[in-house]
Amino acid sequence: MTRYLSIFCLVFLALLALLGPTPLGLKDGPQAPPYSKPDWLDRSIASTVILRVSSDGGSSSEASPEASSTAALTWNYVAPLRVALTGRLDGGALRWTTPEGEFSLADASGSAALDLDARDIPFKRSLGIKPFDNMPSVLFPSRGEYRLSLLGSGDVAMKIEGGRWGWLGTDQRGRDVATLFVRGIRISLIVGITATLIATLLGLSLGLVSGYAGGFTDALIMRTVDVLLSIPTLPILMVLAGIWGKGLWNLVLILSIFSWMGTARTVRALTLTLRDAPWVDGLRALGAKRNYILFRHLVPEALPLLLANVALGVPGAILAEAGLAFLGLSDPRLPSWGRMLHEAHTFGSFTNGAWWTILPPGLGISLICLIFMDVGRKLEERADPRLKQEIN
Amino acid sequence: MNALIKRVAGSLVVLVVVLVLNFFLFRVMPGDPLTGVMDPRFSPEAKQQLAVQWGLDKPLTEQFLVYIREMLSFRFGLSMMTGIPVWDELKSRVPNTVALLLPALLLSAALGLWLGVKAALKRGSKVERLVLLSGAVSFSFPSFFVQLLLLLCFAYVWPIFPLRGTSSIPPPEGPAALLDYLWHLTLPLFSLVILSFGGWALYIRNMMVKALGEDYVLMARARGLPHRRVVWNHAFRSILPPVLTIFLLSLPGVVSGAVITETVFSLHGAGRFLLEATNSHDYPSAGAAFFLLALLTVFCNLLADLIYVLVDPRVRRESAR
Numbered sequence: 001m002t003r004y005l006s007i008f009c010l011v012f013l014a015l016l017a018l019l020g021p022t023p024l025g026l027k028d029g030p031q032a033p034p035y036s037k038p039d040w041l042d043r044s045i046a047s048t049v050i051l052r053v054s055s056d057g058g059s060s061s062e063a064s065p066e067a068s069s070t071a072a073l074t075w076n077y078v079a080p081l082r083v084a085l086t087g088r089l090d091g092g093a094l095r096w097t098t099p100e101g102e103f104s105l106a107d108a109s110g111s112a113a114l115d116l117d118a119r120d121i122p123f124k125r126s127l128g129i130k131p132f133d134n135m136p137s138v139l140f141p142s143r144g145e146y147r148l149s150l151l152g153s154g155d156v157a158m159k160i161e162g163g164r165w166g167w168l169g170t171d172q173r174g175r176d177v178a179t180l181f182v183r184g185i186r187i188s189l190i191v192g193i194t195a196t197l198i199a200t201l202l203g204l205s206l207g208l209v210s211g212y213a214g215g216f217t218d219a220l221i222m223r224t225v226d227v228l229l230s231i232p233t234l235p236i237l238m239v240l241a242g243i244w245g246k247g248l249w250n251l252v253l254i255l256s257i258f259s260w261m262g263t264a265r266t267v268r269a270l271t272l273t274l275r276d277a278p279w280v281d282g283l284r285a286l287g288a289k290r291n292y293i294l295f296r297h298l299v300p301e302a303l304p305l306l307l308a309n310v311a312l313g314v315p316g317a318i319l320a321e322a323g324l325a326f327l328g329l330s331d332p333r334l335p336s337w338g339r340m341l342h343e344a345h346t347f348g349s350f351t352n353g354a355w356w357t358i359l360p361p362g363l364g365i366s367l368i369c370l371i372f373m374d375v376g377r378k379l380e381e382r383a384d385p386r387l388k389q390e391i392n
Numbered sequence: 393m394n395a396l397i398k399r400v401a402g403s404l405v406v407l408v409v410v411l412v413l414n415f416f417l418f419r420v421m422p423g424d425p426l427t428g429v430m431d432p433r434f435s436p437e438a439k440q441q442l443a444v445q446w447g448l449d450k451p452l453t454e455q456f457l458v459y460i461r462e463m464l465s466f467r468f469g470l471s472m473m474t475g476i477p478v479w480d481e482l483k484s485r486v487p488n489t490v491a492l493l494l495p496a497l498l499l500s501a502a503l504g505l506w507l508g509v510k511a512a513l514k515r516g517s518k519v520e521r522l523v524l525l526s527g528a529v530s531f532s533f534p535s536f537f538v539q540l541l542l543l544l545c546f547a548y549v550w551p552i553f554p555l556r557g558t559s560s561i562p563p564p565e566g567p568a569a570l571l572d573y574l575w576h577l578t579l580p581l582f583s584l585v586i587l588s589f590g591g592w593a594l595y596i597r598n599m600m601v602k603a604l605g606e607d608y609v610l611m612a613r614a615r616g617l618p619h620r621r622v623v624w625n626h627a628f629r630s631i632l633p634p635v636l637t638i639f640l641l642s643l644p645g646v647v648s649g650a651v652i653t654e655t656v657f658s659l660h661g662a663g664r665f666l667l668e669a670t671n672s673h674d675y676p677s678a679g680a681a682f683f684l685l686a687l688l689t690v691f692c693n694l695l696a697d698l699i700y701v702l703v704d705p706r707v708r709r710e711s712a713r
Contacts, residue, residue, distance in 0.1 A: 226402065227409050229641065232689050234648030235666055235682050239417055242670040242678070319534050323652055326536045327667055341536060345656065350548050350555060358544065362537030369532035 006374035013368065017186040021179040030174035032165035033081055035352045039164050046077040046162025051148045053094075054087075054155035070149040073160075079137035082161040083118040092152015099144035103127055106156075114156060169356040171340070172347040180335045181360045187336035188368055191252055192318040196310050198256035199317075203263025204306060208294055210264065211271025222268070225261045233258050234323060241329040248334055251324065255317050263309050270302050304383035311376030315369035322365050337361035399697040403690050410686040415459050418675045468680035473672050478680045482662060486684065488558055489650050489661040492577060496584035497646055501639065503585065504592020509628065511593065512600030523597050526590030535649055539583045539656040546579060553579040556658035580657045584649065588642075595638060596631070603627040633704040640696035644689050 021028070032048040039047055053069040085094075085105065094106040094114075105127070106114060116123045118135035125131065129138050140146070148158055168177035210221040240254045274280055274297075283293055324330055325338025328346070332339070340361040349357045434442075443449045447458060462469065468478035511520040529538075547555040554560070554576050564572050603609065604627050612626045651663035658664070662681055669677035 223405070227406050230406050230644060230689060230693055231410060231413075232644040232647040232685050234651055235663075235685050236413070238651065238667065238670050239678060239682060242673070243417060315532055319532075322534050323536065326534070326652065327655060328671065338534075341534075341540065345536075345540060350544065353548060355544055358537070358540050362534065362540065365537065366533045370528065373528075373532060 003378075006371045006378075009367070009371050010375060013185050013371070014189065016182055017189050020186070021182040024178075024182065026166070026176055026179040026182060028175070028179055030170075031176045032170050032174050033161050033163065034170060034172050034174045035349075035354045035357075036163055036165035036170040036174070038169040038356050039166055041169070041356075042164065044077070045164055046075075046080050046160070047164040048162050049073065049160045051158040051160065052156070053148055053150040053158075055150060055153040070147055071158075073146045073148070074144070075140055075146055076143050077162065079134065079140045080160045080162050081136065082159075083136050083139055084159045084161075085114050085116040085156060086159070087114050087154060087156035088112070089114055089150075089154040089156060090152065092150065092154060094154075094156055095147075095149045095151060096139065097147040097149065098139065098141055099146075100141045103139065114154075168360055169354070171354075171357050172343060172349070177340075177357055177360060180340055181337075181364060183335040184337040184340060184361060184364060185368075187248070187334055188318050188321070188365065191248065191255070191321040191336075192314040192368070192372070193310075195252045195255040195259065195317040195321075196313040198252070199260040199313060200263050200306055200310050202256065202260035203309075204267050204299070204302065206260065207264040207267025208271055208298060208302075211268040212275060212290070212294060212298070218268075221264065225264055228258065228261050233320070237320065237324060238327060238329055241324055246329060246331045248331065251321055251330065255320050259313060259316060259320075263306070263313070266305065266309065267302055270305065271298055274298055274301060304379070308376050308380035308383055311372050311379055314372040314376075318365060318369055318372075337365050396698075396701060400694065403694045403697075406690050406693075407687070410683065410690070411460060411463060414463075414679050414683055414686075415456055418679055463680075463683055468683075469676045471669075471674055471677045473669075473674040473677070478677050481665065481677070482680060482684060485660055485662045485665050488659060489654070489663060492580055492584070492653065492659065492661065493646055493650055496581050496588070499581070500585045500587075500589040501592055504589040505596055505635075507589070508593040508596025509600055509623065511597040512604060513623065515601070520597070523590070523593040526586075527594030528590070530587055530590035530594075533587070535583075535587050536652050536656050538587055539580070539653065542579060542583050542586075543656065558660040576659075580653050580659060584653060587649075588646075591642075596635060599631040599634065600627060603631050606630075633700060636696055636700050636703060640693055640700070643692045643696070647685050647689050650685075 036048065037045070051071040051073060053071050055069050088111070089106055089108045090111045091109055093104055093108075096103040096105050106112075106116070118124075118139065121131045124133065124135055127135075127138075129135055148156075150156060166176045166178050168181065171177055171180065206221050210218045237254055237258060241251065244250050244254065280293060280297065283297065321330075321336065322338030322341070325334075325336045326342045326345070328342050330336060330339055330342075338361070341358065344354070344357040344361075349355070440449070447455060450458070466479060468482070470476065471478050471481065474481075507519060507523055511517070511523040514520060543555065546553045558573065558576050559569070560572050560576075563569055604623075606627075608630075609622060609627050612622045617626075647663075650661060651667055653659070654661040654664040655667055662684060666678060666681035666685065668674075669681055
């Protein structure tokens with residue numbers, strides 16, 4: 001069981017990435033006030049609630065005096081931060097019953113769209129509240145039972161915003177951190193895996209050519225490897241991201257250009273030892289063509305090692321992508337984990353003590369890297385059983 | 393001598409590649425470098441004047457020669473954002489970067505070395521478990537995440553360190569200024585050490601375990617040499633050259649890390665300068681910062697190469713010939 005733990009985790013994350021946040025009931029876009037705490041954190045403050053009342057539009061012609069729809073709420077907190085009404089009213093009224101009195105929030109004889117915010121002064125005046133009074137505290141005077149009832153027909157949602165939201169709270173724009181977290185898995189996996197695959201293919205082909213051809217080609221490729229290895233990578237990645245644009249595939253391309261060197265070295269070393277092996281000599285003596293030897297014999301020989309190389313290279317690519325995104329060099333529309341940390345850092349998570357915007361993406365990156373390293377090490381042991389005894 | 397010349401030549405090649413990349417990335421890639429400073433309402437004459445001011449009207453080959461000459465003499469021209477000479481800006485920033493990176497590098501290498509050797513000597517001990525854990529942390533935790541956590545803990549929840557900056561505002565006078573500077577540098581330095589000693593310790597532990605199992609170590613023990621001598625003069629001495637090689641190869645990563653560390657802690661350093669310049673398409677500044685970071689790397693590489701020659705008797709004998 002524990003042997004395959006990392007594989008299970010990886011499958012689970014991949015599944016989450018494939019499904020996205022929608023099946024989990026998580027929504028995109030602003031949901032609650034900025035920096036709402038996670039729901040389970042602080043029970044003493046109100047959670048963000050949406051009260052919904054609606055009637056079937058069919059029999060609305062004869063508006064009954066009774067409420068056609070009622071939503072009830074037990075309120076145990078101080079006044080909420082904000083109250084807003086949205087929806088549609090087709091003749092009828094909207095009534096708000098508090099323990100200390102009753103308000104008629106809206107009244108429409110004909111059909112009317114509703115978009116009211118408790119901060120609107122006309123709305124306050126229509127309820128007889130002074131313009132500078134805090135309307136949420138007037139609407140929520142004390143603890144107890146509240147009722148929103150719709151007389152007539154329509155479909156109205158009342159959003160009562162408190163300081164708590166969802167599993168992981170909200171960020172500086174009121175977006176659900178859990179949604180962003182699930183979206184981030186996809187970006188990390190796509191970038192990590194594709195960049196490493198491209199880099200490995202590059203490294204494989206260049207390493208094979210370098211090792212098999214030898215001479216000038218070999219020297220050229222190996223010197224390029226040396227030079228690329230001694231250039232500080234992050235600055236050049238930054239400059240390239242700044243120049244080439246910040247899209248997802250640009251990042252993948254940039255990352256793969258600067259991470260094929262290790263693979264090329266490994267493959268070259270392997271090719272060099274195999275090139276002069278007796279069985280390759282035998283193949284040559286039998287008249288095998290160069291391409292045949294390369295693709296039917298040398299590539300399969302290198303494959304198990306490469307597989308481990310891919311898994312071990314993914315954390316590097318994921319960390320590099322996260323680093324670039326953290327520096328603000330990624331597309332703002334891509335909700336990646338690095339981007340989340342960037343926004344937490346620049347938009348003042350610290351002054352709000354909003355650790356829930358920092359921990360989930362950071363732990364996510366670390367977890368995914370640990371998983372890939374573990375998988376890579378297992379694959380490496382498969383490819384070369386001697387390693388098993390060596391490490392422990 | 394031969395090996396030495398080869399290494400110096402190698403560094404020069406890297407430097408040339410960096411110079412060429414630096415030039416072509418900024419000038420040949422799509423996007424006119426002037427669009428950043430220009431308002432679209434500028435007249436063609438004004439545009440022409442700007443081009444002349446930055447030498448962009450000349451043919452590319454001539455620009456390249458001028459650029460090489462200016463880079464090598466450290467005249468980086470004027471910043472496109474502020475109009476201040478880039479070198480003046482950098483002069484105030486590079487010392488901060490060095491003051492952060494050098495102690496961090498030395499401290500983490502020393503700590504990693506000590507813990508690594510200790511872990512290799514006592515297999516299965518708590519020290520070894522610590523080394524394995526910190527190694528995993530340093531390879532899989534993003535540096536900025538750890539630094540953000542440290543900031544959250546030691547600058548917000550328990551505010552004993554400053555949240556940002558290289559010095560207080562306004563900066564104190566006299567000896568207090570130095571203390572203030574060190575106070576601001578402590579948390580970044582600490583975070584860098586925490587992040588990188590694990591990798592060192594893990595690497596040195598793995599190599600030491602192998603070296604301690606060699607026959608010559610057994611032989612040294614059989615000869616009755618003291619434990620200390622066997623460990624340090626026989627086992628550790630033999631892994632010193634590869635350790636230095638890894639030290640050499642880790643330098644580019646350390647320099648890259650400066651960008652992130654300086655961004656997280658809002659330090660006034662060369663790395664953040666590069667980020668700001670890149671974000672604002674200030675090409676002379678970004679080019680100069682990139683060049684300096686690369687130069688630092690190349691210089692450190694060369695230094696490590698020279699030390700390598702001193703440490704490995706085989707290379708020394710070969711180069712004496």
